[in-house]
Amino acid sequence: MKKKIGVYVCHCGGNISDYVDVEKVRAEIEKDESVFLSKTTMFACADSNQKDMVTDIAEKQLDGAVVASCSPTLHLLTFSAVAERAGLNKYNYIHANIREQASWAHSDDKVGATEKAIQIVKAAVAKVKRSNALEPFRVAATNAVAVVGAGIAGLRSAIQLAESGAQVYLIEREFFVGGRVAQWDDLFVSKETGKELITRLYDKAMNHKNITLFTGAEIIENSGSVGNISLKVKIAPRHMKLDCNEGNLGKAIEVCPVVVPDKFNFNITTRKAIYHNFPGEYPQLPVIDIENCTRCGECEKVCENVDFSQKDEFLNIKVGSVLLATGFDPYEPKNDEFGYKTIDNVVTLPQFKRLVHYCDDKLVYKGKEVKNVAYIYCVGSRQVDGDNKYCSRYCCTATIHAAITAKKKYKDLYNFHFNRGIRTYGKQEVLYDESSRLGDIYLQSFEDHPPVVSKEGDKTIVTINDILTADKTLEVEADLVVLVTGMVPRQDNSIGSLLKIPRGRDNFFNEIHMKLRPVETVIDGVTIAGASQGPKNIMESMNSSLAAATKSFSLIASGELSLSPTIAKIDVDNCGWCGKCDDACPFSALTKTDVNGKLVAAVNESVCKGCGMCMPVCPSNAIELIGYTDNQIESMIDALVSTD
């Protein structure tokens, strides 16, 4: 038990001392014979007071410290650091909250607030008397990271990690890398195309000795914890031998009888069951889409490299951290949402962009030349009735960019933007300006009165009550209606479920703290990057990729991990292994072990998260949580009820 405890009672300007008699609190606490020193201070967190505390603790050789001030969420770390600077182990510092839970909560009752503050500080002193210096656990960390998803975010993260010195396993579920960005032509703000960006990143990644790429690959099992995560990867075959004769491949594609919509072009074109990559996709190898293949064998007859005997391969890898860059799905409008799939000239923004890519001198859709294009914004984003309350961020800019591109490419094209307020934030605003100068028409409505797409004879009419012209009802005869679809979370959340990554209200992967810990998840060692976390444009994805890569690398960089010492501890004498703790632990941190011929529970220090779920179920009270021991909790209870 400690005998030289220092207690500091904070005025917090007047936030505490206006309601709590801090001098009385100090005087009461001073009566405890273990309290060697007690002071009041105007602002405990002020630099000058922190310096005084360091001097007090060091010079007077205090063995425990308590600051009674605001909520620990604000300043627990501040004063733990003060303790450490003075040479006192940070677990010998205890924080007492007498602002949020006393002076403010009971500002209507100064006597009551003061009495409560006294008991709170007494309880903190009781706890610190029974606290011990603790050192973090150290475990070896594997210098490797699994990057899941090889779109632009995954590629960039992989390169960053490799250049930092980590081994990288780049795991892509599709047979080609490049993700969504490979599908785009010119981009904004730079003139580079998506294809060029991906090519640049792919070449760089493939030339780095630390990066191993797996395509057609998925993680199917995971065990272990930060620093030492074991993953099982399933790799689907391409059903093609690697050295491929292009001439025969062309014939094989020609003879393949299976025709399916091409997802790369958002189903506006078709491909065969055996197909080759697009120019922006890598690796440049063909693949057989085995789900749609009928095994008719026609391709085998003309191409010797077809190989139906290839089977799934399984690979076990060990990594220190996992970085998820699994991207988004484009929103798929519901049937008849703004005429989608019911009116023949309604397409989505991604389809429109591919259409502009394929049409050279005339914009033609379904055999008709397009002159008037109506863009309907916020389809699947900022929904009033649906679940997607968020703004997808990229689409205003992407639409205006696509509209300008089309207008410059084709003669006599007119753009009509049916929007809900344009959000071309930051540098992207110049695009909006350019489009206005080019004569694009902007019509705007509120969310409760969206534009209506209807068919009149063979004409497609878009009607809006335009709030920019005093709610006038305006109609545009559109040759093509483009639904500006936003980003939605991946429909297939298998990797999220496997790694137990929580999702936010928007259903994208959730970070620990939006501002302060933006790329970490509550699962230690798993970081998130790019649009898997929420709608982002390429620049924003790059920022988050570099942040996530750096965060993942920082966990493993030293080859060793420090883990919190406040975890469960088994009293071997009382434990008779019944397995109930093992059943209760959500992290499988408890295992049966043999200690001198007796079966008892053992805590895996790198897996235990210190929740304490194992404690109440133990029939012999053989488990304690360090930092929350029976002795500490019961003495706090005693202090809170004591009337001495």
Add this chain to the structure above:
Amino acid sequence: MGAEKVNKSPKILVFSTEKISDPAIDMAGLLKLHYPPTVYTITVPCSSGIKSKWILHALEQGFDGVFIAADGTDCPYGESCVDKTGQLVGATQELLKQKGMDPARLKMAAICSVCSEPFVKHVKSFTNYLMNSSN
């Protein structure tokens, strides 16, 4: 103990959790949502890690009631927290009955990280209950 309660507001011990209910209780203070100052908080990592032993100790040492501000489904350690907290509350109430104590002296409610108003409502009504049932 009964005699002491006549003029005094009953003492309630709240077991609250660091990540979920503590922020709600702190915010109740920030918003000056007043509740009786005889409500005290001890912070634990997770509401499903509270021992019956602690609850009994509190009630035997002079607390009139124990309130568990449970994590509910928001628990950072997983959703099994809900069932496990429920189980430990049930088991402890059973122990109270065996000891001839009123099981309603232990109360539980899920308090999310912004549930400041529900928290204040709960501790006020619990205070009333304990005040009326004290003798």
